[in-house]
Amino acid sequence: MTHMRNVMKSFREVLSNTSNILILTGSGISAESGVPTFRGAGGFWRKYQAPSLATPEAFAANPSLVWEFYEYRRQLVSKVKPNKAHEAVAEFQKRKIAEGKNVSIVTQNIDGLHQKAGAQDVVELHGSLYKTRCTKCHNIAINENIPICPALAGKGSPDPSIMSSDIPTEELPRCKIKDCGALLRPDIIWFGEQLDENVLQKAFDLVKSCDACLVIGTSAIVYPAAMFAPQVAQRNVPVAEFNIEETPATRQMQYHFQGPCTTTVAEALAP
Ligand code: BJW
Ligand code: ZN
Numbered sequence: 001m002t003h004m005r006n007v008m009k010s011f012r013e014v015l016s017n018t019s020n021i022l023i024l025t026g027s028g029i030s031a032e033s034g035v036p037t038f039r040g041a042g043g044f045w046r047k048y049q050a051p052s053l054a055t056p057e058a059f060a061a062n063p064s065l066v067w068e069f070y071e072y073r074r075q076l077v078s079k080v081k082p083n084k085a086h087e088a089v090a091e092f093q094k095r096k097i098a099e100g101k102n103v104s105i106v107t108q109n110i111d112g113l114h115q116k117a118g119a120q121d122v123v124e125l126h127g128s129l130y131k132t133r134c135t136k137c138h139n140i141a142i143n144e145n146i147p148i149c150p151a152l153a154g155k156g157s158p159d160p161s162i163m164s165s166d167i168p169t170e171e172l173p174r175c176k177i178k179d180c181g182a183l184l185r186p187d188i189i190w191f192g193e194q195l196d197e198n199v200l201q202k203a204f205d206l207v208k209s210c211d212a213c214l215v216i217g218t219s220a221i222v223y224p225a226a227m228f229a230p231q232v233a234q235r236n237v238p239v240a241e242f243n244i245e246e247t248p249a250t251r252q253m254q255y256h257f258q259g260p261c262t263t264t265v266a267e268a269l270a271p
Contacts, residue, residue, distance in 0.1 A: 004257075007255060007257075008257070008267060008268065010255075011238070011240050011255050011257075011268060012268060014212055014238045015212060015268070015269075018101075018211040018212040018238075019100075019101040019102060019211065020101070020102045020104075020209060020210050020211045020212075021096065021101070021102065021103045021104070021210060021211070021212045021213070021214070022104050022106065022206045022207070022210035022212070022213045022214070022232065023089055023093075023103065023104065023105045023106070023213075023214045023216065024106050024107075024108075024213065024214070024215045024216065024218065024225070024228055024229055025089075025105065025106075025107045025108065025109060025114070025215075025216045025217060025218065026107075026108045026109065026216070026217045026218025026219065026220075026225075027108070027109055027217060027218070028216065028217020028218060028219075028243060028244070028261060029083075029085050029086065029089075029107075029109070029113075029216045029217040029261055029265075030080075030083070030086075030109060030111050030113050030217075031217065032083045032084075032085070032260060032261070032262045033080045033081060033082060033083045033086070033113060034076075034080045035076065035077060035080060035111055035113075036050075037217075037219075038050050038051060038219075039051075039219055039221075044158075044160075045069050045072065045158050046158060046159065046160050046162060047160045048069075050069075051191060053065070053066055053069045054188070054190045054191060055190050055191045055192060056190055056192065056193060057192075058190075059185060059190070062164055062166075063169055063172055063183065063185075064164055064165055064166050064167040064168075064169075064172065065164040066185075066186075067148075067152060067167070067172050067173065067186075068152065068155045068156045068164065068165060068167075069156065070129065070148075070156075070186045070188075071146075071147060071148060071152045071155055071156040072155075072156030072157070072158060073129055073156075074129050074130070074146055074148065075146055075156065077111045077112070077113075077129055078144075078146055080111075080113070081113075081116070082113045082114070082116050082117035083113075083262050084262040084263075084265075084266045085216065085217075085242075085261040085262045085265040085266060086113050086114055086116070086117035086119070087117050087118075087266075088265050088266040088268075088269040088270070089105060089114065089117070089119060089216075089265065089269065090114065090117040090118040090119040091118075091269070092269040093105065093119055093120060094118070094120075095271065097120075104121070104123070104206050104210070105119050105121070105122045105123065106122075106123040106125060106202075106203050106206060106228070107122055107123065107124060107125065108125050108126050108218060108222070108225050109124075109126070110124065110126055110127055110128050110129045110188055111129060112128060112129065112130060123199060123202050123203060123206075124199070125189070125195060125199060125200075125203060125225055126188060126189045126195070126225075127186070127187045127188035127189050128187060128188070129186065129188070130142060130143060130144045131143065131186070131187035132148075132173060132184040132185065132186060132187055133184065133185055133186070133187040134175040134177065134180060134182055134183075134184055134185075135182055135183045135184065135185055136175065136180055136182030136183075137175060137177055137180045137182065139175060139177050139180070140187050141176065143173070148173050149171065149172065149173045149174075150171075151165075151167045151171035151172065152167070152172075152173075155167075169183050172184070195224065200224065203225075203228060207228050207231050207232055208235075210232060210237060211237055212237060212238050212239075213229060213232045213233075213237060213238070213239040213240070214239075214240050214242065214265070214268070215228075215229040215239060215240070215241050215242070215249070215253070216241075216242040216243075216261050216265055217242065217243060217261050218243075218247070219247055220247040220248050220249040221247075221248060226248075226249070229241070229249055229252075229253065230249055230252045233252045233253055233254065234252075238254045238255065239252075239253045239254055239255065240253065240254070240255035240256070240257060240268065241253040241255065241256045241257070242257045242259075242261045242264045242265050242268070243256075243257075243258065243261075244258065244259060244260060245258070246258075
């Protein structure tokens with residue numbers, strides 16, 4: 001315990017002496033708000049494992065099923081609140097900016113909880129639950145309606161005995177752009193899809209330029225995000241991992257704080 005205290009003290013010193021801090025987050029930061037992570041017991045919806053629905057193939061085969069899955073998660077996330085870790089990150093960013101320093105937040109999460117906690121300029125690598133993208137004209141729009149369309153009202157129950165509602169595509173969310181009207185999809189990066197080029201460039205620039213890095217609540221197995229923290233560490237920049245367990249990246253990190261991030265991150269970033 002004394003050792004852990006000294007390590008925490010050392011990392012806090014690093015933070016007070018650096019001016020360009022990168023914070024990378026994954027679904028573990030939202031776990032204590034009640035948002036299930038992907039891999040692990042919470043990662044099931046009906047009889048499906050979440051990653052098997054988050055693919056372009058799954059959407060092409062059954063857009064109704066995939067929209068029901070996202071309707072469920074839009075409902076769930078709209079009811080939860082940011083936790084102490086999201087708050088600590090947002091307050092730390094505000095404080096550092098007031099000191100003329102820079103704190104950038106790059107998240108794999110699509111839940112918007114960093115922004116709800118007051119964080120600024122959050123880079124969303126994998127898109128957002130509350131944005132849609134047109135499958136035809138590719139227009140991206142913010143949409144926070146619940147239900148997102150009348151046919152999805154009350155749909156999306158995670159009960160494993162429930163089958164797809166097979167909603168006809170005409171009744172699924174449709175593009176509002178004049179003369180388009182095509183099927184919308186969630187503006188989310190699915191497996192096998194490329195990340196947005198500008199978003200990826202922003203992340204790479206920060207990976208190359210930061211002088212300290214925190215990586216919070218990610219299993220560090222989904223690329224390209226999985227390589228960001230190891231790339232920072234390779235430049236001999238101090239990186240601290242916050243997770244309830246070890247990950248494939250742990251060995252490469254200078255610091256590893258094991259435990260729930262509402263405790264560990266709050267302690268690391270406290271004034
Ligand atoms: C706590 C906690 C608490 C819990 N406190 N901690 C190179 C090598 C191998 C494969 C590939 C590769 N390049 C590309 C691929 C394919 C693929 C990939 O990486 N697959 C891997 C599984 C191997 N990548 C892609 O397809 C990406 N596209 C791409 O690279 O395009 C180019 C290309 C295409 C094809 C081939 C080659 C190149 C796109 C990835 C998009 C990911 N999208 C998802 C789904 C979003 C949709 C949705 O949400 O519905 O994004 S996948 C899913 O995983 C989601 C997450 O953002 C992402 C990361 O997960 P995360 O956040 O780390 O969550 P978990 O559950 O995995 O971990 C939670 C962690 O928290 C755990 O460690 C817990 O211990 C911890 N924790 N409570 C602290 N209280
Ligand atoms: Zn359109």
